[in-house]
Amino acid sequence: MLLRAFFLVYNIKRNGSGIMILPDYKEAKQRTSKTVLREEYNIDKDLKSLGKGKTYYVKTYGCQMNEHDSENIKAMLEQIGFTEVDDYEKADLVLLNTCSIRENAHNKAFGFLGRLKHLKEEKKDLIIGLCGCMAQEEGVVDEILHKYKFVNFVFGTHNLHRLPYLIKDNMTTSKQVIEVYSKEGNIIEGMPVKRENNYKAFVNIIYGCDKFCTYCIVPFTRGKQRSRDKDDILKEVEELVKEGYQEVTLLGQNVNAYGKDFDYKYTMEDLLEDVAKTNIPRVRFMTSHPWDFTDKMIEVIAKYDNIMPSVHLPVQAGSDRILKLMGRRYTKESYLELFNKIKNTIPNVSISTDIIVGFPGETEEDFEETLDLAEKCKYDNAFTFIYSPRENTPAAKFEDNVTLEEKEDRLHRLNEVVNKYFLENNKKLVGKTVKVLVEGKNTNGKDGYFGYTDTNKLININTTKDYTGKIIDVKVTDAKTWSLDGEIDE
Numbered sequence: 001m002l003l004r005a006f007f008l009v010y011n012i013k014r015n016g017s018g019i020m021i022l023p024d025y026k027e028a029k030q031r032t033s034k035t036v037l038r039e040e041y042n043i044d045k046d047l048k049s050l051g052k053g054k055t056y057y058v059k060t061y062g063c064q065m066n067e068h069d070s071e072n073i074k075a076m077l078e079q080i081g082f083t084e085v086d087d088y089e090k091a092d093l094v095l096l097n098t099c100s101i102r103e104n105a106h107n108k109a110f111g112f113l114g115r116l117k118h119l120k121e122e123k124k125d126l127i128i129g130l131c132g133c134m135a136q137e138e139g140v141v142d143e144i145l146h147k148y149k150f151v152n153f154v155f156g157t158h159n160l161h162r163l164p165y166l167i168k169d170n171m172t173t174s175k176q177v178i179e180v181y182s183k184e185g186n187i188i189e190g191m192p193v194k195r196e197n198n199y200k201a202f203v204n205i206i207y208g209c210d211k212f213c214t215y216c217i218v219p220f221t222r223g224k225q226r227s228r229d230k231d232d233i234l235k236e237v238e239e240l241v242k243e244g245y246q247e248v249t250l251l252g253q254n255v256n257a258y259g260k261d262f263d264y265k266y267t268m269e270d271l272l273e274d275v276a277k278t279n280i281p282r283v284r285f286m287t288s289h290p291w292d293f294t295d296k297m298i299e300v301i302a303k304y305d306n307i308m309p310s311v312h313l314p315v316q317a318g319s320d321r322i323l324k325l326m327g328r329r330y331t332k333e334s335y336l337e338l339f340n341k342i343k344n345t346i347p348n349v350s351i352s353t354d355i356i357v358g359f360p361g362e363t364e365e366d367f368e369e370t371l372d373l374a375e376k377c378k379y380d381n382a383f384t385f386i387y388s389p390r391e392n393t394p395a396a397k398f399e400d401n402v403t404l405e406e407k408e409d410r411l412h413r414l415n416e417v418v419n420k421y422f423l424e425n426n427k428k429l430v431g432k433t434v435k436v437l438v439e440g441k442n443t444n445g446k447d448g449y450f451g452y453t454d455t456n457k458l459i460n461i462n463t464t465k466d467y468t469g470k471i472i473d474v475k476v477t478d479a480k481t482w483s484l485d486g487e488i489d490e
């Protein structure tokens with residue numbers, strides 16, 4: 001009976017004597033279960049020497065969620081005996097943690113797989129794995145099964161904690177192992193983590209997304225919206241405080257929806273307040289959906305000095321018609337109302353955004369609405385993109401009569417507007433003293449150190465004194481479009 005249910009839920013294929021679990025969009029789209037299963041990560045003792053004497057290299061594409069997943073992946077690999085190397089050609093195991101948000105990220109991952117194919121011709125024992133959002137795509141896994149047979153194992157975003165077992169399966173059977181659950185998703189606590197930064201840490205607070213914006217693949221690749229228990233989050237932050245971390249970024253595809261899946265009332269504003277009370281010097285959060293941004297949340301950000309005055313507020317488009325087609329649940333007017341509320345309530349706040357140009361059917365008039373919005377908002381930073389259709393999303397089926405030439409022209413015109421305001425906003429800081437968390441020596445050929453202001457602006461500091469890991473006062477001496485220059489304010 002149990003086995004029958006298993007075969008019904010997952011898309012199973014036989015692989016010789018073993019089985020492969022392949023992604024299934026229909027399952028991935030379901031939102032039927034109210035319960036979220038919470039499991040503790042644990043591995044069998046006999047796995048701990050699996051990678052003894054072997055090395056690994058992890059290549060990460062995409063967002064901070066992926067970066068943080070790679071921190072878990074690295075820790076799991078080290079737990080089973082592998083050692084990290086910084087050159088993939090020297091590794092015994094190479095793992096690609098992939099992103100599906102745009103075509104470009106796809107192409108990069110397949111390009112890297114191409115290089116690994118050549119490497120494997122020389123190094124027969126090389127183990128190659130692929131995980132992350134691309135692994136959740138039916139088309140990608142199909143391609144790996146048929147064209148990339150040299151890939152040893154593939155696992156999805158819901159199978160992260162299974163990594164040691166999948167490596168073992170591949171090592172012991174020498175068969176391609178594919179395990180991609182397409183389900184609404186559980187929460188796995190207690191996964192080990194190898195943090196990449198000694199002063200700034202990512203903390204997951206919510207997984208998945210239920211918004212289903214029509215262009216976005218994330219609800220299919222990351223499962224339903226499910227919040228971590230507040231006690232688990234606060235315990236993690238408190239430990240980071242004890243270890244001397246200066247900053248945490250609370251992570252999620254839509255952090256503002258935090259707690260909406262609980263059967264009691266505890267939402268993002270409550271969590272932000274409790275995290276601020278741990279006395280971690282800096283709290284950030286990302287990403288926010290404007291639809292879930294509450295007045296109470298704005299008040300909490302304004303109230304606590306250690307919640308950074310920096311908000312990423314993706315708008316995506318300025319035309320109501322396009323916003324509706326995107327399924328974004330707000331209008332230009334309601335977005336501007338929220339934007340102004342944030343600006344007027346949080347002192348010196350910086351606001352950044354994401355904007356897509358060339359959405360299917362976007363007319364010149366629609367695009368001018370986006371330009372107008374960019375002029376009104378004068379963003380501190382903006383990530384601007386040409387629309388990239390993602391297989392299986394509703395927008396991929398929309399008629400797209402905007403030529404690539406038009407899309408490129410719009411992107412260029414939009415960038416001219418947003419860049420103008422990045423520089424204008426940065427120039428306003430010249431002569432002022434800002435708080436900076438110093439992250440280390442400059443790596444861009446300049447002398448001195450670099451860090452980030454409370455408003456999340458990159459600043460190069462002209463000093464020989466090493467303040468790495470400390471929050472210091474820096475006087476801004478010059479402004480560029482994407483960075484500031486400064487000196488220590490004695």
Ligand code: SF4
Binds near residue numbers: 211213216218219
């Ligand atoms: S809210 Fe963000 S992650 Fe969720 S569907 Fe929309 S764009 Fe994708």
